[in-house]
Amino acid sequence: MxxxxxxxxxxxxxxxxxxxxxxxxxxxxxxxxxxxxxxxxxxxxxxxxxxxxxxxxxxxxxxxxxxxxxxxxxxxxxxxxxxxxxxxxxxxxxxxxxxxxxxxxxxxxxxxxxxxxxxxxxxxxxxxxxxxxxxxxxxxxxxxxxxxxxxxxxxxxxxxxxxxxxxxxxxxxxxxxxxxxxxxxxxxxxxxxxxxxxxxxxxxxxxxxxxxxxxxxxxxxxxxxxxxxxxxxxxxxxxxxxxxxxxxxxxxxxxxxxxxxxxxxxxxxxxxxxxxxxxxxxxxxxxxRPHEAANDGEEPDAPVASAPALAGSPAPASAHFPASDMARFRSIVDGTLGKVRSGDQAGAKSQISDLETAWDTDESTLRPMNEAAWHHLDSQIDSALHAVRANNPDTSVEIQSLTALSNSLR
Known part of the structure; x- marks a missing residue:
């Protein structure tokens, strides 16, 4: 120059x-x-x-x-x-x-x-x-x-x-x-x-x-x-x-x-x-300090709710929310579950992020329909996120969390 x-x-x-x-x-x-x-x-x-x-x-x-x-x-x-x-x-x-x-x-x-x-x-x-x-x-x-x-x-x-x-x-x-x-x-x-x-x-x-x-x-x-x-x-x-x-x-x-x-x-x-x-x-x-990991990146190990806590709500989610929305969420959950069972942990982490974003996007529409039911599902989704995104994921815990969530979304 x-x-x-x-x-x-x-x-x-x-x-x-x-x-x-x-x-x-x-x-x-x-x-x-x-x-x-x-x-x-x-x-x-x-x-x-x-x-x-x-x-x-x-x-x-x-x-x-x-x-x-x-x-x-x-x-x-x-x-x-x-x-x-x-x-x-x-x-x-x-x-x-x-x-x-x-x-x-x-x-x-x-x-x-x-x-x-x-x-x-x-x-x-x-x-x-x-x-x-x-x-x-x-x-x-x-x-x-x-x-x-x-x-x-x-x-x-x-x-x-x-x-x-x-x-x-x-x-x-x-x-x-x-x-x-x-x-x-x-x-x-x-x-x-x-x-x-x-x-x-x-x-x-x-x-x-x-x-x-x-x-x-x-x-x-x-x-x-x-x-x-x-x-x-x-x-x-x-x-x-x-x-x-x-x-x-x-x-x-x-x-x-x-x-x-x-x-x-x-x-x-x-x-x-x-x-x-x-x-x-x-x-x-x-x-x-004790804390729950943020959802933006990969999360450290966090306690996952036990099986009783993950039990379905008294009525299926489709009774409280549009069945088409619940079917869309369940499709993502089932896809994530399939990747976990096949050993594709990276793919499971990527797909569970789709669920997180879709759920957050629809919060303003779904939450007013039934506050209690929304919080119940929100808690189950958080548990599934923690299980899949853990630094050292336990496959059995992942399967348990995702299966319970899939059942709740019916």
Whole structure:
């Protein structure tokens, strides 16, 4: 690359950048869940669809000569969805522990950064003015979404926090990073740390809004949450397109990007390390306390209700709820039961997630029909989820839970 002035392919990092990044993360995950779970497309087909869409959108982005807000943020949304799906495939379909996938994505991101820096001598977002740098940038963004998904799910698994409580951790860490940056921490390091953390923040925020109140959420629902966040994204992108307030017209490769103070950066690197140690201590403390694992990721062993507790309600579920809905839920349960009996634990985990999403989606319709019957089935579904998602699942317990649930859904 020469020292001539070139056009930038990415936006200026302003408050709008962070707002829309979080919005994209939230609506991206909700949209993926809607296609995967609500429409019943399935995890692998959904991932293939979005991989194809990603190829088209990135080709469009790479063909442009300058930053175009709509195309850039469309690429971010699709990358958010795709990165999340890749992590979900490892966790739900292949049964890879979240600790392992988190470590693998962290190593992969480190390798990308290392190769990027050796080749280009900078990792700054302000230097994305050549094709190689742009390719490194988008690869890093994809991995940060996958890593952020794994970190967020692993945190929920360790702590059992509700969606509302879980929002506080990434918010606090981003605030710590912002303070460090203001005090003189390395700007590039601060940017990428915050960028990774916006993924669990956006996802947890979406879960908090969409999840039923019985699960610690606000009960808004995925459809309304996705619609509101999508509208906010479109409004923000429209504003940025008109105002051009985040456009970096040019970049001069001859001069330094920022004024640095190496001594202060070393001190504040220690500050970041202390924050990391405190975070690990908080997670260890929360993980040691009795709790039920969150439903977002793979769950640790949890007690499963005994056979008497799983007995059917006095009347069949179809007496309280539409028979067609119960037949749909029972089909998922029976499919999961079949996979457990055949030894396909990864497939069982993936399919039981379809039941969880379908049940949560229909809560607003079914629950008012018969509150007591709904809670009875909800308890049985939770027991089945715990049994199938346990770190060391007991096949007999899984079969018992799923069989009892299938009988209750008749």
């Amino acid at each position: 020469t020292g001539r002035t070139l056009l930038s392919k990415v936006p200026e990092v302003t408050v709008w950048f962070w707002v829309i990044k979080i919005l994209c993360t939230t609506v991206g995950e909700s949209f993926a869940d809607w296609i995967n779970m609500t429409l019943g497309v399935g995890l692998i087909p959904t991932a293939l669809i979005f991989t194809a869409v990603l190829a088209v959108v990135l080709a469009w982005q790479l063909s442009l000569r300058r930053y175009v807000p709509f195309v850039y943020w469309l690429a971010v949304v699709v990358l958010s969805v795709t990165g999340t799906l890749y992590t979900d495939i490892l966790t739900d379909h292949l049964g890879v522990p979240l600790a392992l996938s988190t470590s693998a994505f962290a190593v992969a991101l480190g390798v990308v950064f290392a190769v990027w820096y050796v080749r280009e001598r900078t990792l700054s977002i302000h230097s994305i003015v050549t094709r190689p740098r742009e390719l490194f940038y988008w690869l890093a963004v994809l991995i940060t979404f996958a890593l952020g998904t794994a970190v967020g799910d692993w945190t929920l698994q360790l702590t059992g926090w509700s969606p509302g409580i879980s929002v506080l951790l990434p918010v606090s860490l981003i605030a710590v990073i912002a303070v460090g940056w203001r005090l003189g921490a390395n700007a590039v390091l601060s940017f990428w740390l915050a960028y990774i953390l916006t993924r669990p923040l956006g996802a947890n925020l979406g879960d908090w809004l969409a999840s039923p109140q019985s699960q610690g959420g606000l009960g808004v629902g995925t459809a309304i949450t996705s619609a509101v966040f999508l509208a906010a994204i479109l409004a923000t992108v429209g504003y940025l397109t008109v105002s051009r307030s985040d456009v970096v017209e040019s970049f001069n490769d001859r001069g330094p990007l920022v004024t640095t103070n190496p001594g202060r950066e070393r001190i504040l690197l220690g500050y970041f390390l202390v924050a990391a140690v405190v975070t690990v201590a908080v997670l260890a403390w929360a993980g040691a």
